[in-house]
Amino acid sequence: MEYFMGNVMSEFQTQIDRYFRVKLLHEAAQAAINMKCSESLLFGKMTLLHYRMFGGEDSGIYKAAAAVEMMILALDIIDDIQDEDHADMPWCQMPKEIALNLALGFLSLSQEVLMDSDMPDEHARSIAALFNNQLLAAINGQTLDLLNEMETEEDYLIMVRQKSAALLVCACMTGVILATGSADQRVAEYAEEIGIAAQIKNDYRDLLNWEGKNDFIRRKRTLPLLFLLAEIGENDRWIAEYFAGGLEPEDVLHRFAEFGEAVERTGTQLYTSVRMRSHYYRFLDVINRMELDSKWRDLIIEAAM
Template identity: 25%
Template sequence: MANQLDHEISTIINDILNSSNLSREMMHLIQSSLNAEIKNGEPFKWAHLTILSCECVSEVNEVVLPGAVAMELSALAADIFDDIQDQDNDNLPWRQIPIANALNLAICLSMLSYKAFSKLSDDTDNRLYGEVSQILSHMWITASDGQFQEVLLDTCEKVTLDQYFELVKKKSGSLTSCAFKLGATLGGASEELVLQLGYFGKYFGVMGQIRNDLNDFLSFEKKKDFVNHKKTLPYVYLLNILKGDAAEQFKKLTHIEVNGLQGFGKEEQDYLKQLVVDEGVVHYCRVMYEMFREKAMEIIKTIPVPEKRKEKLIKLVEEDI
C-alpha cells in the first residue's frame, strides 16, 4: 500500500513540475532535494502524515492526494528556510548552493504546493478548496512568525521555558498540525474533529522538536545549535536552572564564539557534556516529552472515530525519546 501511494505521490509531483515551465536547473534541484529527503529513510513523510489523518476519519480517497502533495512540498520548503536560517545540515543539496538560490528554491516549492491543491477547485466544491487554502496559509503565517521569533530569541541572553514552548508550537507544531488538519478536512471530518486532530498534530510536532533538540545538543560535528546560541530545550533549561558559579561558567561557554576566543574545543565540549549529566537535562527533556505525549493520547481517546482507526495515531506517539 505504501509503495503504491508513494508511486501516486511521485506521479503527481512529476506532473506538477512538468507543467510548471521550470528551468532545467530548478527541476534538477527540486528532484535532488526530494531525493535527499527519501534517502533519509522516510519517503514522502509529510504526505503520509496527511493521508494517515484522512484514514483516521474516512477511507482514503483520491481527493486527499493533492493535499498530501501540497503538504510534502510545503514541508520541504519550510525545511530549506530553517536550514538557511540555522546554517546547518551542510550535506543537503540546498546547503551546497548559494543562499540566494536556496531561497528561490524554497519560494518555488511553497508556490508549487499551492499549485498541487489547486486541482481541488476542478474536482470538488469551492468550499473544500477554500478550507484547504486557509489551512495552508495559516500554517505558513504561523511558521514564519515562529522562525522570526526564533531569531529574536537567539539574540536574547535570558529566555524562559514558556517562551521556548510557545515558539516550538508555532515553528514545529504548526507544520504537523497543518498535515493533520488537511487530512481530516479532505476526509470530510467535522469542524470540531479537524480542530482536535490539529491539536494532536501540534503536540506530536512539539514531541518531535524535543527529541531533535536533545539528540542534536551534543552533536557538535553535524549540528551548530550550541555555538550558534540556538535556544533549544536543553539550552533554555540550563539557562534557567543554573545558579551561581555554574551559571557564570555556562554564560562564558555561550560567549566563546562571540568573543572570538580559542573556540569551542574538546575541553569545552566535555564540560558541556558533564553539565548535561549533572543537571538532569535528559531527564527534564524526557519528562516534557512525556507530558506532550499524554496530551496527544488524551485527544486520541476522545475523538469520535472507530478504535481500529486510532491504532496508527497511537503508534505515532509510542516512540520514546
C-alpha cells in the same frame, strides 16, 4: 499505505516537470525531491492517515499529501538558508538565490496542486485558507527562532507552537477537512502536542550532536539549553560564559566530554524527557477520548512516536 511513497513521488515529479522549465531550476528541484523522498514524509503521511481515519476513500488524497510535503520542503529550504546549517542538503550546495527561487517554486506549487485536485471547491478553499493561516503562524515562529531571544520555557513554547506544531496541525487537519468538510479542534489539539514533543526531542538531540548541527555551539536558545544554563554550578561556568559570547567556539570544542557530564549532572536529560513525555501523554489523552477506529488511531500513535 504501501502506495504512499510512490504516489507522492509521482506527484512531485509531474509537477516539477510541468512547472520548472529552466534546466538549472529543474535539476535543483530534482535533487531536492530525491532528498525529500529519502526521508519519512511524516507530514504527508499524517494527512493521509487522518483522511482515512475520518472515513475518506478517494485516491486524490495523495495529491493533497504531496501538496503538504511541497510546503514543508519549501520551508525546510528557507529554514536551512536562514540558519546556515545542514550543509549536506542539496539546496545548501547551490547559490542562495537559486535555492530561494526553488523554495518559492515549491511554496507556489503546494497551492497549485491543491487547486488542481478533484476535491470539492469548498474543501479546496478551506484547505487553502488553512495552509495560509498555518504558514503565517510558522513564519512568525521562525522569526522568533531567528531572533533567539527566548528567556523562559513559555517563550520557547510560544515559538514552537507557531513554528513546528502549526505545520503538523496543518498536515493533520488537511486530511480531516478532505474527509469530512470541516475541521476538528480535537485533532488540532493533539497535533500541536505531537509537534511540541517532537521539537523538544530534536532539540535535545542537537544539544549533544557535536559532529554537525549543535545548538550549544550556535548559542541557540532551546528548552534543554535554557534549563542547563539555569542549573549549572561553579565548575561549569564556562558553559554560561561561552553562551554569553565571552568565549569562542575554538575555546570549547574540545570540551565535549565535560559538556556531556554537565548535561547529566544538572538533570537536563531527565528534565527534557519529562517535558517531552508530558506533551506526548496529552496527545494520547485526547486521541484516546475520541471515538475512532482503533486501526487508524494506532497507526497515528505509532507515527507520532
